Amino acid sequence: MENENIEELIKIIPMHKVYSNNLLAMGYNEEKRVMRVIFKNKSSYLYFNVEPEIWDIISKAQSSGKALNENIVKHKEKYKYIKL
Numbered sequence: 001m002e003n004e005n006i007e008e009l010i011k012i013i014p015m016h017k018v019y020s021n022n023l024l025a026m027g028y029n030e031e032k033r034v035m036r037v038i039f040k041n042k043s044s045y046l047y048f049n050v051e052p053e054i055w056d057i058i059s060k061a062q063s064s065g066k067a068l069n070e071n072i073v074k075h076k077e078k079y080k081y082i083k084l
Contacts, residue, residue, distance in 0.1 A: 022065040028055040044084040
């Protein structure tokens with residue numbers, strides 16, 4: 001993906017603070033099916049082709065970090081990602 005497209009994607013993802021041991025903030029754009037996660041170590045990732053149901057699970061989970069790991073990170077073959 002070109003940097004210009006990445007910058008545009010970042011602009012259209014509303015971010016929300018997360019109360020988590022590892023995560024600082026998360027956001028999702030349903031139209032583009034892109035999720036952004038910012039970790040407390042300041043690393044940031046975009047995950048692609050994330051279904052609204054998966055975002056719903058992660059955003060409403062008691063542990064967003066654990067839900068992210070179970071539903072996205074463990075399925076790297078399904079959810080492509082880039083580190084920002």
